[in-house]
Amino acid sequence: MSPLKSASVPEATSRARVLLHVCCGPCSIVPVLRLREEGFDVTGYFMNPNIQPLAEYLRRREAMEQCAARLELPMIWQDDAWDLTRWLRDVAGTRDAGELRCRYCYGTRLEATRHMADKGGFALFTSSLLYSRYQRHEVIVETAEAVATDGGPTFLYRDFRSGWQEGIDISKEWGLYRQPYCGCVYSEAERYAKSLAKKIL
Numbered sequence: 001m002s003p004l005k006s007a008s009v010p011e012a013t014s015r016a017r018v019l020l021h022v023c024c025g026p027c028s029i030v031p032v033l034r035l036r037e038e039g040f041d042v043t044g045y046f047m048n049p050n051i052q053p054l055a056e057y058l059r060r061r062e063a064m065e066q067c068a069a070r071l072e073l074p075m076i077w078q079d080d081a082w083d084l085t086r087w088l089r090d091v092a093g094t095r096d097a098g099e100l101r102c103r104y105c106y107g108t109r110l111e112a113t114r115h116m117a118d119k120g121g122f123a124l125f126t127s128s129l130l131y132s133r134y135q136r137h138e139v140i141v142e143t144a145e146a147v148a149t150d151g152g153p154t155f156l157y158r159d160f161r162s163g164w165q166e167g168i169d170i171s172k173e174w175g176l177y178r179q180p181y182c183g184c185v186y187s188e189a190e191r192y193a194k195s196l197a198k199k200i201l
């Protein structure tokens with residue numbers, strides 16, 4: 001199903017409860033604001049074993065705490081999901097590159113979100129990943145639709161990317177930590193690859 005096809009449904013009814021997977025503080029601002037404008041009752045869910053190394057995870061978690069405090073956003077923290085060995089074992093050698101790796105990464109987080117939404121009695125789930133212009137938007141939508149099984153919580157598709165600059169401006173105004181790479185050690189290496197290349201030449 002295309003993102004546009006699912007964009008108009010569902011609408012907020014009787015303050016429908018939404019579990020919003022949050023990848024970091026800066027990317028969460030616009031999704032929370034937009035969902036609330038529509039009348040949804042939003043709870044954040046921080047589940048991100050892809051943020052590596054651990055010091056970076058803790059730094060982004062702290063920024064998310066600050067953001068949640070500003071937004072008065074109720075939060076569920078899934079810190080026990082952070083397991084570097086498990087994450088690398090699932091990726092290294094079979095999904096190291098590009099889309100394959102990101103599909104796995106989105107899948108683990110969205111599946112966990114759907115599961116938590118089910119457990120917590122949320123009617124809907126979605127993700128702040130849909131805010132980023134740097135993520136594979138269509139792959140996120142496809143993955144979320146695939147994990148939303150019949151009878152459980154419904155995936156709420158929204159394209160939050162139109163609020164890109166607004167989110168940046170607010171995060172700077174609030175002094176939130178803004179990370180320089182996506183999350184995994186692969187993306188960190190890709191971010192700084194040019195610096196290494198200059199040394200080798």
Ligand code: SF4
Pocket residue numbers: 050051101102105106182183184186187
């Ligand atoms: S680049 Fe980002 S989305 Fe892709 S696997 Fe790494 S952390 Fe996950």
